[in-house]
Amino acid sequence: MTKFLLERGADPNALSGYNEFPIHLTLFHADKTKHREGVLDALLADARTILTIRDYQNEHPLHCVEYGKSGSVRMVKRLVSEGxxxxxxxxxxxNALHLASRAGDHDAVIVLLSLEVEPASMDNEGLNALHHATRSGNHETISVLLETAVATKPSLVASKDTWSRISLHHLLSTTSRVRNETLQLLLDKGVDGSELDAFGKSPLASYFKGHWLGLNFDICQFLLSVKGSSSYVDKNGQNLGHLYASTLDRRVQTLELMREYSVDLAKKDAQSRTILHCAAISGSINEESLHYLLYVVGVEMNAEDESGKAALQHAVEMASKDHDSRIHDPGRWNRTTRLLSESGVSQAASRAIVG
Structure with missing residues (x-):
């Protein structure tokens, strides 16, 4: 049908009411590769088709390739060969390398690098191809970019975006598909595992923030072993213990791991809050973690922060709020309140017996 229309004078470069060109729509919206390639063949066979054309978003044909999907490499090679x-x-x-890297399209990245597209080139957020690749979490794509960097652009390894985030920040804050071998590769190539971004966050702190619903124990262990990582303290005086308590991970195993790497779980932050205050505010307390904090770490149950509140008061306040019903586990503050109340009664009884 495309060929039929073109042969009867249809303009292959005509703009739609949304300022879209046929070539862009062909690359964007076809569901099946064979149909898309057939339409593309018809358009490219017409001498009038312009491949330097750009749409209303300033996107050129190579921006519209569905990177990461079957046929992307053939599309790239075909479009480049046609101009x-x-x-x-x-x-x-x-550019196209940014998009292919972000999609974790290893093969397309190799082709674009062979065309001498600059991997260190930055977009308007200061992100280069390596930053985009680490956001995808695709090990092979990250690996080929690092190999290129070592050979031609060593500065790419330590490069920072507009907010001073390095590749590890992007890897750990945006994807759940982090592999230990990818972390090791980045560190082996010279990425600094304790580098702080413009917000004062280390890669591990970014991981806690980005994966607050649940953490990978192996990743935590790997990052805590990085020199200088375990001593991290943010601008609010919170260490990794406070930040961990703000997640919903709740595992004693992770608390034990942090103690093993000398994270002070009894430390108070700039607001005099303990790890127990932070856990009460996030609702991340269970019976095992509470017992560990009180009787192994020695956190004081009734310690007050600078506002004069103990952990239980924060939990009660959070439980009384009108939370969105769609929020994850909306009953967690009620459970936290109950556990803290029961522990408080238990401690009081113990002190009375001892007295």
Whole structure:
């Protein structure tokens, strides 16, 4: 049908009401590769088709390839052979290598690198190809970019975006598919595992924040073993214990791991809050973790922060709030309140007996 229309004078470069071109729509919206390639063949066979054309988002044909999906490499090679430029940028100042890296499209990245697209080139957020690749979590894509960096752009390894985030920050804060071998590769190539971003967050702190619903124990162990990582304290005076308590992980095993790496779990932050205060506010207490904090770490149950509140008061306040019903585990503050109340009664009884 595309060929039929073109043969009867249809303009292959005509704009739609949304300022879209046929070539862009062909690359974006076809569901099946064979149909998409058939339409693309018809458009490219027409001498009038312009491959340097850009749409309303300043996107060129190579921006519209569905990177990470079957046929992407064939599309890239075909478009480039017909005159499409891999160096063009969209409104976000991203080129084709940025997009292929973000999709974790290892094979397309290799092709684009062979065309001498610059891996250190930054978009308008200061993100280069390595930053985008680490956001995908794809080990092979990260590996090929690092190999290129070692050979031609060693500065890429330590590069920072606009917010001073390095590749480890992006890997740990945006993807759940982190592999130990990827972490090891980045560190072996010279990435600093204790580097702070513009917000004062280390890679491990970013991991806690980005994965507050549940953490990978092996990743925590790997990152705590990085020199300088376990001594991290943020601008609010909170160490890794406070930050961990703000997640919903709740495992005693992780608390034991942090103690093993000399994280002070009894430390108070700038607001005089203990790890127990933070756990009460997030609702991340269970019976095992509470027992560990009280009787192994020695956190004081009734310690007050600078506002004069103990952990139980924070839990009660959080439980009384009108939480969105869609929030994860909305009953967690009621459970936390009950556990803290019961522990308080138990401690009081113990002191009375001893007295």
């Amino acid at each position: 499409a430029s891999p160096f063009k940028r969209n409104l976000k100042q991203q």
